[in-house]
Structure formats: C-alpha cells, structure tokens
Amino acid sequence: MNATTIPLRQPRRSRRVLHLALILCAVGFMGLFLILPLATVFVEALRKGLPMYLDAIAQPGSLSAMRLTLWVAAVAVPLNIVFGIAAAWSMTHFRFPGKALLGALIDLPFSVSPVIAGLIYVLLFGAQGWFGPWLEAHGIRIIFTATALVLATMFITLPFIARELIPLMQAQGSDEEEAARVLGAGGWQMFFRVTLPKIRWALLYGVLLCNARAMGEFGAVSVVSGMIRGLTTTMPLEVEMRYNEYDHVGAFAVASLLAMLGLVTLGAKTFLEWRHRGELAAHAPGSH
Amino acid sequence: MTLEIRGLTRKFAGCNALEEVDLSIAPGEFLALLGPSGSGKTTLLRILAGLDFPDGGEIKANGRDLLSVSARDRKVGLVFQHYALFRHLTVAENVAFGLRVRRWRTRPGRAEISARVETLLERVQLAGLGSRYPAQLSGGQRQRVALARALAVEPDILLLDEPFGALDAKVRVSLRRWLRGLHEELGLTTIFVTHDQEEALELSDRIAVMNRGRMEQVDTPERVYHDAASPFVCEFIGSANRVNLSRGARGFAAAEWMPGPAPWGDEVDRAIAYVRPQHLALDVSSAAGQRGWLAQLRHIYLAGSVAHLELDVPALKQQLEADVASEDLPRLGLRAGMTLHVSPKRAIIFPASGSEPGAETRWVWNGERAAAVVPARGERVVNGIF
Amino acid sequence: MRKRILPGFGLSLGYTMICLGFIVLLPLAALAWKASGVGIMGLLQLLDAPRARAALMLSFGGAFAAALINTVAGFLVAWVLVRYRFPGRRVLDALVDLPFALPTAVAGIALTALYAPNGWLGQPLFDHGIRVAYTRLGVGVAMVFVGFPFVVRTVQPVLAALDREIEEAAESLGARRWQSFLRVILPLMLPAILTGFALALARAVGEYGSVIFIAGNLPMQSEIAPLLIVQKLEEFDYAGASALGAVMLVFAFAILLVLALLQRWSRRWAELPA
Numbered sequence: 001m002n003a004t005t006i007p008l009r010q011p012r013r014s015r016r017v018l019h020l021a022l023i024l025c026a027v028g029f030m031g032l033f034l035i036l037p038l039a040t041v042f043v044e045a046l047r048k049g050l051p052m053y054l055d056a057i058a059q060p061g062s063l064s065a066m067r068l069t070l071w072v073a074a075v076a077v078p079l080n081i082v083f084g085i086a087a088a089w090s091m092t093h094f095r096f097p098g099k100a101l102l103g104a105l106i107d108l109p110f111s112v113s114p115v116i117a118g119l120i121y122v123l124l125f126g127a128q129g130w131f132g133p134w135l136e137a138h139g140i141r142i143i144f145t146a147t148a149l150v151l152a153t154m155f156i157t158l159p160f161i162a163r164e165l166i167p168l169m170q171a172q173g174s175d176e177e178e179a180a181r182v183l184g185a186g187g188w189q190m191f192f193r194v195t196l197p198k199i200r201w202a203l204l205y206g207v208l209l210c211n212a213r214a215m216g217e218f219g220a221v222s223v224v225s226g227m228i229r230g231l232t233t234t235m236p237l238e239v240e241m242r243y244n245e246y247d248h249v250g251a252f253a254v255a256s257l258l259a260m261l262g263l264v265t266l267g268a269k270t271f272l273e274w275r276h277r278g279e280l281a282a283h284a285p286g287s288h
Numbered sequence: 289m290t291l292e293i294r295g296l297t298r299k300f301a302g303c304n305a306l307e308e309v310d311l312s313i314a315p316g317e318f319l320a321l322l323g324p325s326g327s328g329k330t331t332l333l334r335i336l337a338g339l340d341f342p343d344g345g346e347i348k349a350n351g352r353d354l355l356s357v358s359a360r361d362r363k364v365g366l367v368f369q370h371y372a373l374f375r376h377l378t379v380a381e382n383v384a385f386g387l388r389v390r391r392w393r394t395r396p397g398r399a400e401i402s403a404r405v406e407t408l409l410e411r412v413q414l415a416g417l418g419s420r421y422p423a424q425l426s427g428g429q430r431q432r433v434a435l436a437r438a439l440a441v442e443p444d445i446l447l448l449d450e451p452f453g454a455l456d457a458k459v460r461v462s463l464r465r466w467l468r469g470l471h472e473e474l475g476l477t478t479i480f481v482t483h484d485q486e487e488a489l490e491l492s493d494r495i496a497v498m499n500r501g502r503m504e505q506v507d508t509p510e511r512v513y514h515d516a517a518s519p520f521v522c523e524f525i526g527s528a529n530r531v532n533l534s535r536g537a538r539g540f541a542a543a544e545w546m547p548g549p550a551p552w553g554d555e556v557d558r559a560i561a562y563v564r565p566q567h568l569a570l571d572v573s574s575a576a577g578q579r580g581w582l583a584q585l586r587h588i589y590l591a592g593s594v595a596h597l598e599l600d601v602p603a604l605k606q607q608l609e610a611d612v613a614s615e616d617l618p619r620l621g622l623r624a625g626m627t628l629h630v631s632p633k634r635a636i637i638f639p640a641s642g643s644e645p646g647a648e649t650r651w652v653w654n655g656e657r658a659a660a661v662v663p664a665r666g667e668r669v670v671n672g673i674f
Numbered sequence: 675m676r677k678r679i680l681p682g683f684g685l686s687l688g689y690t691m692i693c694l695g696f697i698v699l700l701p702l703a704a705l706a707w708k709a710s711g712v713g714i715m716g717l718l719q720l721l722d723a724p725r726a727r728a729a730l731m732l733s734f735g736g737a738f739a740a741a742l743i744n745t746v747a748g749f750l751v752a753w754v755l756v757r758y759r760f761p762g763r764r765v766l767d768a769l770v771d772l773p774f775a776l777p778t779a780v781a782g783i784a785l786t787a788l789y790a791p792n793g794w795l796g797q798p799l800f801d802h803g804i805r806v807a808y809t810r811l812g813v814g815v816a817m818v819f820v821g822f823p824f825v826v827r828t829v830q831p832v833l834a835a836l837d838r839e840i841e842e843a844a845e846s847l848g849a850r851r852w853q854s855f856l857r858v859i860l861p862l863m864l865p866a867i868l869t870g871f872a873l874a875l876a877r878a879v880g881e882y883g884s885v886i887f888i889a890g891n892l893p894m895q896s897e898i899a900p901l902l903i904v905q906k907l908e909e910f911d912y913a914g915a916s917a918l919g920a921v922m923l924v925f926a927f928a929i930l931l932v933l934a935l936l937q938r939w940s941r942r943w944a945e946l947p948a
Binding site: 022026034035041085089102104105107110113116122124126155187215236262266267 | 679680681682683685686687689690691693694697698699700701702704705707708747750751753754755758760762764766767768769770771772773774775776777778779780781783784785787788793794795815818819822873876877879880881882883887900901903904907910912915916919922923926927929930934
C-alpha cells in the first residue's frame, strides 16, 4: 500500500454508537406512540376472528354510516376544491388591501378546536341560535341533520387545499399565465390549459388530505349530529356509539376501515411526494 | 408597424418607473432598450405587451390607440426573460398554443396548425424536437422554442425581455447573430430589453438608453458609443475616464490639460470630461516639451488583444485607464513602474452643474483641431462651431 | 381601479369571501355574540366555576406538557430522518404523519385499549403502579399522539436545507461537536422549533376525539375543556358553552398571532429585497 494514500474516513466508533442510539430512540418513540396504537386497531378488530369482523362491518348501522360518510365527503370536498383554487388564485396573483388578514382567516380553522366548529353552528342554527327560530317557523332543520355535518366538515377542512396551493402558485409565479394571455388565450382557456395542469399534483395532494380529514372528522360532527343511528352517524360517530355500547369488536371493526383509509391516504401522499416532488409546494411551517 | 410612444409615465409605490418617455419605432426596426436594472426598460416592454398599464401617456400603433387593446388581442409576440414555457406541454404543443386558443372562427384546422408548427420549428432549427418537453431541452433550445411560440401567432411586433440573459457566454454570442439573421429574414419590428451594452451595440439598428425611468439617448449604436448625449451614457456605455475641469484664467483646465475655449458662458465654472481609455495618447520619450499629465504606470493588465494600463496621475490626484493594443506594448517600451506623459485625444465634456439654462449642451472635443458643440438630448440647438 | 392583467380577480376573491363569510365569519360572530351576551362579569363567573377552571387547567397544562415532550421527541426524529441513513427510514418518515391520517376517534379507542389496565402497555405499567388510561396521564398521552407530527414537519425541511458547510466551518474554527450543535445549529433551528411547538400546543388544547376515550372524563379530575363544552351544550347551557368556547377561540387567535410573529422573526436573516 502506498504510504501517502489517505485512508477512507470512517466515523469514529463512539460516534457510530451515538448515531445508533439516536436512531433507536426515534424508532422506539414512534413505535410506542404511533405504530403500536395502529396495530392495536387491527388486533382488537380481529380478536374474535374474521367472521365476527366481517359480520360487524356488514351490520346495517355500519353500512349506513359508510354511505353517510361518503356522501358528506362527496359534498364537502368538491366545494373545498373550488374554494381552495379561488382562494389561492386571488391570494397569489393579485394585490389588494386586507390580503394578510384573508390569509389568516383561511388558516383559522387549523387552530380552532373541532368542538368549537360544532358549537358555532349550534349557536347559529340551533333552537336558541340566531337563525333557529326563523328556520323552525319555516320547517327547516339544519342541526342534527346531514346538512350540519357537511357544514361542520367544511369548516374543519377549509384550509387544506388552499394551504397546499398558495405556496406552490406563489413559487410558480404568473409568467406562464401572462404568456398564455399574450398568445391570445381567454380566461377559462388560460385556467384549464395552463394553470390547472401546473397545479394538478398539488391539488390532488390537497384533495387527499382534505378527504381523509373530511371522512375522519369526529369532534365537530359529534356536536351537531345528534347521533341518530342510520341518519346522522358517520363512521367515526359509529365507532364511538359502538364503543359506548361495549361492542368492542364492532367499534374496532369500523375503526379498522377508517385506519385503512388513513393508511391508503398516507401511501398515496408518500407516493406523490416521491414522484412529483417538484410540483408540490415546499412544505412551509404550519402548512397542516 | 409604426409605434409612437408619447409621455408615458408609470409609478410604482411612489417612485417613477417611467417618466415622460417618448419613443418612436419605425416598421421593421430592431431596437434595443438598454439600461441598468431598475431603469424602467422592462416596465416599458410589459406595457407594450399589455401586461402593465401606464399612469399617463399614450401609445399609438399605426395611428390607433394600443392601450385600449387587451393583451389577448394585441398581436404582440413576447419572449419572456425566463421563457415562461408551459412545462406540461411538449415543444410542439407550446408552439401551437397561440393557434389552438383562438376563437373557433379564426382557428386554423388541425393539419394546418401542425404544418405551421413544423415550419416554425424548422425555422428556429428545432425540427425533430417537437415531442420533447421544455425541461428536456438546453437553455438555447428553450429560448428558440419561446421565440417560435411567439412567432406562431404572426405578431405585428416582437418583444424580447433579456433574451440572452439566462444563457452562457458561448451560446449567447452565436444565438444573437442567429437572431439578427432571423430579423433580417422576417423584417418584423423587434424591441428587446437588455442590460448588456455589447449585445445592444452588436445587434440593434437603434439603441434607446434608459436610466431611472427616463430616455437618456435614442440613437444608432455608433452614435451612442462615440457621441454619448449625457454623462450617464458616457459612463454606462463602454468605459470612460472621468476628469474634473475647472475654469481658470485661460479657460477650462484639468492641471496641464487645457482643452481650449468653452462653449459656455461664465455661469458655468466647472465641467466634467469623459475620455475613453483608447483616446489617451501616451508619450514615453523623456525629451522636453511634452504635453499632458505626468503619470506613473502602475500595472499592465493584459486582456487578450488589448492591454489595460493603470496610470497614477499625481496632478489630478486620481487614476486613469488607458488601452493600447497588446502587440504595441514592446514597441512603445511600456513597463510597470515607469513614468510617462498622457494627454487626451478626444473627450466629451459636460457642464458640472447642468441646472442653468443654456448649459444643456455637451462639448465634443476632438483634440487641438476642432470642437463641436452638440445639443444634449436634442432639445436645444446652440449655434456655432468652435 | 387599475386594470388587472390576469382575469378572475373579482370571481375568485368574491367566492373566497362568500365561503369564508358564511362558513367561518358568521358562525364565529354568533359565538362572540352569545359569549358577550353574558357580560364580562358573567363570563368571569362562568370561567371561575371550579369545574370550568379545572377543565381549562387540564386542557392548557396537559397541552403544554405534551407540546414540550413533542418538541424534544420531534426534534430527535427530524434529526434522525435528515441526518442518518438506515433501513426503513422512508417508512418511518411516512409514518410520522399517521396522527394526521388516522381519525381521532380511531386513535382514541386504540390508545385506550393499549393503555387500559389489561392492555399491551397498560398491564406492565399497572403492575408498577402506574395508571395511564382514565387519568390525567392518559390525557397527556393522547395529546402527545395528536401533536407529534407538527414539530417533525416544521423542523425537518429547515434542517435538510441547512448547509453542512456551516457546521464544518464551526468545527474548523475549533468548536467541538456539541458546541457547533448548541451555538450554530440550534439557534438556526429555533424559529422552526418554536413554530412546531406552537402548532402542537394549539392542536392539543383543542383536541377532543382522541382524548375523551382515554380520559375517563371525571369532572374536576380528567375532564378537558372541549368535553365540558359538549356537556354544557347537552344541558342546553349555551351561555356556559359559549364562554368556554370564546376563551379557546381567543387562544386560537393568539396562536395565529404568535405564528405570524415567528414567521417574521425567522425571516430576519433573509436577504434584503433588491
């Protein structure tokens, strides 16, 4: 061996031990606090065997809860898509007074307790609320109906898509839209041919997160639902009802479906981050 | 297309991006808007493209008001500084975009669109690359895609924003000769923004030099370089030595250098002369009776065909730069550390305080032979040749 | 008004305002109106009731403790994910977001089953005399669970963007490893760490679904403020619910303000605008 060859630098032994210890700490913490609870869901759901599990899922209560959950998401998510795009468009391509305030308002639902989100709609539409008496006089019910579930869900999920699109559109700038205009494109032509393709992956990303939250929301909907089985119980509420009725397997069976939805969302989200990193917003602090 | 710009003003948050800008552009002209960053050149370009609007003034295109026409209908081809190519569309789709978004009545058929795209791609030497995406092209190729996309809509006027700014030096030179050739072929009125004087001098028919939102000079490249109309143009275009003159008993002088009788009255008592490095005469002989300043040669910076000499002039308490051809160095016997005499051969002299009326002239001093007084900014004519 | 270059300003801003107005502002106004209806003295009286005070103390105190734990653990996890390469790193990275993806009710019953005296973790802990489920400790565990991703996800990108040369520079100037960590890395990370802390705190204070199952919900003992709001609503005590809600809403606004200030603070090193 040549005497002047510089040996490949190896981390010192003590440092490697430190690395290993830190990795083990991190894995241990996450295992204890995140992975173990997730595993519990499936173990508890299958505790009495697969037939019991399938039986619990096939009960009319869970089926109607699934239908309602899908329905709520099917209304709330598209409305949020339009809101997210409109908010991001106005926030990133124009200057107007009160813009900072608008941005703060869009973020507000992130830091408000879900229970507050339910409470405010009760105060607005409930029997003693602002519009309660008027609605009652006209025979319209909002609280304890699916409408209230949609409203509360929309409040909770309002920032998800906008927060995903705003930093991305900010980074992309207006050049391509201006180029489209100079080349003679009309407003909608510009939107569908230039803007939408530019933001499609970030939009999908936001929709995934928004949908997961919409289907899994518990606190806000539990306040406005009234828990009428078959009518106003979404899947998370069904989980609570069964749990309180000591139907352990049933509660965990429905919970396992929601957990699978969460895992699928997580997987799709990770895939998007890996495949389309360049077309997603760099995740700024506080973006969730 | 003839463009007439009159009194164009644009304010941004209190400061003026454009101040009373006048400019006319003849059909088929290749005009450079040259200036440092923040001089308002890009603002002017964006206003022409319909992407910004002035606070005052007017633009007439062939006699019609251009400002009331929306960007969409202006028939302007714009090449953005960073090209703004649609990253999700192929090269061919990018070029076809302007045709595809036309109202259906005026939209060409599919076959015609693809034929036109083919022709354009050939013209910009990108034939065969139509199915690539912008990210798969080199910088120079992207630039040409942007150009083809702008030309596809058959614009009346072509605008280019720093067209070579994002390219490396080699590509830049070859691409700008190619662009000049293309312009001669198409004869399209073309305006381009640049902060690179070399680019402007080499490429354009006329240069509009801008500074702080104002037009300093609009002239041919030769005249902008040799006959700068303002101190700013002297300093911005090429390099120039700046020498202070003051009025003495025998007229203006800077130490031993006395350019002769000045064109101004007694109200002007100080002036600034700009002398290009190649307009400094050097004399190394030690014989008596030499003219000019005594200087010490501090350094010789060899820059290829030219050598830059750094001269220390004690009488002026400043340094001067002189340029000589590299091959002349041995002939002149120049060495660092030696003393020699320098004197200007040619200078452009401005009154040091330009506020007095009647002093808005410059004094083009051509050695001992003759000096011409030329109105600055073409506003005021002073009679007489000195 | 000056002409706008890109179209859709009126449409997009109009729709945004209408949505925000109906879904966020109007309902919040109803809360403010209801809460102000009781008057300042009435409000203070409602909040000073022992049960309300205990609930607020638990919500804020527990959230604060949980956010502290999450700050330490979150920084550690972010550090490990950014700096070290080991098998399973990508999976671990993806799983950080599990509390965002898992519905809170699911997390709630899972944590309860796990920490109940007969659960996988509850059993050994119970044998050592530690009760987690149905106590304040359980509340804390659930709050740690829901707040965990915030610190990781705010620190991680900043840490990844940190130039390794900065540490090398510190070490070439003679700093020990721990000195370069304490004097160079930590100060640069501080805005992100505090932002993560504030977000985790806000989330834990308002958390409902995952806490109520494990808490046992004994008044004065393990009852959190959001649950007390629900209780009051069920008793048709709208004024009481609104009073508690108003306090939590003010806290949410305060967190938003703190986040905005942190954002500005973290930009103090930014390049000056040209």
